[in-house]
Amino acid sequence: MKRLLVAVVLFASVVLLASGKLTIAVDVEPVGLDPHLVTAFASHRILENVYDGLLRFGENLELLPNLAESYEIPDPYTIVFRIRQNVKFHDGRPLTVEDVIFSFKRILDPETKSPAAAFYQDVDSIEAVDERTVKFKLKKPMASAILPNFAGVNSSIISKKFFESGKNLQLETNGTGPFYLAEYVAGNYIVLKKNPYYFVQGQPVLDEIKFVFMPEELSRVAALKNRDVDMAKISEPLNVRQFSADKYNIFKSATLSYYLIGINTTRKPFDDPRVRNALNYAINRDAIVKTVAFGEGVVTGPMHPSIKVWALPPEEFEEYKYNPAKAKELLAQAGYPSGFEFSIVTSARYNFDKVAQVIQAQLAQIGVKVNIDLVEWGIFIKRWRESDFDAFISMNSGSMEPDIQFYRHFKTGGSTNVFKFSNPRVDELLELGRSTVDTEKRKQIYSELQRLLVKESPVIFLYCANQFFVADKSVEGFKLLPNESLIFLRETYKK
């Protein structure tokens, strides 16, 4: 009898929890809905709740099974995924091995122009072993390095039949995720509703999530205070302080995205590594975190210090101990005893302009004059792409996986190596790292690479800012991930 009572109470509480509608104010509206094409962060935040990948990230960005219930790497050239049974798309069709293969064929088709194609360029073949198993054969022994890509939104599994019925995926969605897209009023809001077929028992908890687009932070703060919304993305730490912890739940997490100074290594005087290295010594990162981020951030090396498997902590780099005397000495050795002048291109978003001002002041201490060239974001991108800069300040999204973090940026001729950086040893280490499976050996390779990157300084790694979502006290179960993903909305509920 007692047991029955407990069961009834438990059941009732689940039912009570299971109802609810959450309104979230976000800053940016999605740009397109095709999971294989979208590049905008805002699109990823919606689509990661609508589509699933074979794998997904856990709370600490560990890789977890998702549409693949398990996977194995029998050898460094092979990944075998076992596809989950009884999964349905939002239109009710069951997920099949064919859908999985079709999704990756579509990504790899040059006609699709998917940004994810580059992740899988070393995939040799994708085949169905049986009705539940898919095998990826690789051209290079890089199975471990490639794995985290399977958890990304751009690697979502789509329905072959849905696509072949002529649907435009930029406008219509049909995933297997915890929510389906119920309504989209451009410029106003998106409503996601609970997917009744979702394969994880008890998820999602909420019936409905409404994302309201509010570009101005002031408006999001006011909307939250006025209870027009239950939860809001708040970017500025000073604004977060307006919300007291006894009335609001403040969700905070580190982010892997890092602020950086990118340097054109072919322009004088930056063609001399000593000059670039001197800047590394002359920059006081703690001061930037304190003044620009109000202490809400961490100084970072080439990898975020929380990724303990790979990252060398910032303290290990000699250059990170603020040392203007050493900087001057290096400049003198390079033939610039009285400093020089250069310009930093940047744009007034995410506080880039403020970071630039602090750096301008810091470099003035060693006789280096910085001119800040503040441009509109579109102009910035064009100049970035064409390497039309002495240096720039911007932010890159980071990864848990060192190959994803470094390869395309620092490999000679890499797709985002706008620094025109070329170093034979770096190239060698990058190739070695992606084709080594043994974690200990990889760790050694990437430790050497991180040291070399700080010494060669094609990029000056600065800091990673904390991110915030502030919510009404009734909102629980939510967690923020360091990759800024909102997948924990499936576990979120309102008391």
Add this chain to the structure above:
Amino acid sequence: MTLGYVLRRILVSVPTVLLVVLMVFVAIHLVPGTVVDMMLGTQNYLTEEQIRQLYAQYGLDKPLIVQYFAWLKNTVSFNFGVSLRTGKPVLQLILDRLPVTLELAALSMVIALTLGIVFGVASAVKRNSFVDDIIKVFSLIGISSPAFWIGSIFIVLFSGLFTEFNIFGYVPINRDPLKNLQSMFLPSLTLGLMICAQIVRVTRASMLDVLRQEYIKTAMAKGVSRTALIFKHALKNALIPVVTVSGIQLGYLIGGTIVIENLFALPGLGRLLLQAVNERDYPVVQSIVLFVAIMIVALNILIDFVYTLLDPRVELK
């Protein structure tokens, strides 16, 4: 006669609209950074070849003049194309957003005209009094304050003082008129006050001018009541410059909606335009500018008619 006038005005307006659209076309294409750049951002994984294909897909590999005439040809046949970023038909995007902006503009204008004329008349009638000074100071503040600042102050004030008041959460007027008006209240008040300041000053000057005229003295001598004198004899004649200024202010109003719709998260045309410019979504930018240009031209023709209503001596030839 009047129909002939309208037709002539429309014909004359065609080159104006075309010129505006051409200028915007050239400007948005000359700004560095293309739609492809904006799409890829600084996390670009595509090969040079794939990027070239994207340019070709959007027709951006052709000379600018070819692109312009291709767009113009389609537009004349009412094919406004699709948004390069979202894939949605441009006409649908504009028609979805137009009601919001029209409502915002109309409400702002009602607020601006009501307050502007009332305070303008009061200021003129009570010339050099304390009331006049107060109104002058406030209209000066109104003229010198940017709309986003006034709007921000309202948001902070209302979210702090009237927590029950829903500042945000736009719903269409046909779905829930009350909620719609609530979400439109602060944005239209902000824009209305901005324009009102200008109208107060013009009404005041124009009223003062009229009140000095002989026929007013005659009316006074004949014993016309003060209210009838001010509103019937003076105001009607003083309104012509007010109408002219209001027409000009409508242009500013369209500009103001960009800022205000962004601040108050309203899904209007101004916000769409800002997004489209930021994303370099060429067909959307061009079509919105075309719409706005046509709207302003039409309003100007309408204002000419208002002149004839106010002053029978005005004839449209």
